[in-house]
Each structure stands twice: as C-alpha cells, then as structure tokens.
C-alpha cells in the first residue's frame with residue numbers, strides 16, 4: 499500500500515501529489531520544476547502560504563519577517579541552518595510582511611520575527627522573537643511530538 503502526500507510548490511503554487519516514499523527523494527514541481535523539499539528556505543506570498551498551510555502533508559514552519567527588522571535579518575542564517583537540519587521531515591519558509599502586509603492581519607502577528615508551525619491544515623504552535631537554530635529545532639520536535 500502506498501500512501502500519497504501533497505506538497506504545494508512554493509514558487510508557482512501548484513499542488514503536487516506523489517507517493518509518500520518519494521518525499522525525501524528531492525521531489526520537484528510537475529509544473530515549474532522548482533524543488534519541493536530540498537532543505538532550503540522558500541520565499542512565499544500570502545496566497546501560497548495559505549495554500550501550503552491548508553493542504554500540505556508535511557509540517558511547515560513559517561518565519562514572518564521584514565527587511566527593516568534587524569533581529570529578523572540577524573537570525574536568517576539560523577533559520578536556514580534549521581531548515582537544512584530538519585529536511586526532509588519539515589519544510590521551512592519565510593514571508594516578507596513588508597511586501598505582504600495582509601499576512602500580519604491574516605495570522606494576527608503582533609511582532610516580528612514570529613514563527614508559526616502548521617501541520618495537517620491547522621496552526622499547531624507559534625513562537626516569537628529571534629533565536630538560534632537549536633531553539634527552533636527544539637520547538638519543532640516538542641510540538642510535533644505533541645500532535646503526533
């Protein structure tokens with residue numbers, strides 16, 4: 499029995515479906531060829547973020563940031579480090595709240611950087627403030643254990 503998993507392309511927004519055992523084998527988008535799960539931090543717009551949060555079968559951690567936010571820029575390398583370490587189990591992505599101001603309203607973001615973990619169509623947990631990769635990884639492990 500092979501179950502299927504769904505992953506939205508962070509680049510073109512297409513929902514891709516493939517056998518679950520291919521999830522860690524560098525899957526690519528069937529439409530645009532963009533990597534779907536390569537351990538890199540994808541840049542999202544609000545529409546794609548909403549689609550990923552709702553439909554995707556892998557946990558998704560999103561960094562709400564802005565170019566004017568010093569702590570956000572400072573911790574970007576830590577977020578990238580966490581993305582490499584958590585791949586292919588979890589996808590990490592970021593959304594620029596300056597270009598996508600609707601995202602702060604939609605997700606009720608009061609300060610940045612802020613991180614929201616989505617899994618199976620809903621928000622699982624959130625975390626605020628800049629922090630090292632080890633803290634992000636611990637936050638994810640604890641919350642994913644809790645939701646199973």
Ligand SMILES: [Zn+2]
Nearest residue numbers: 507510527530
């Ligand atoms: Zn695509």
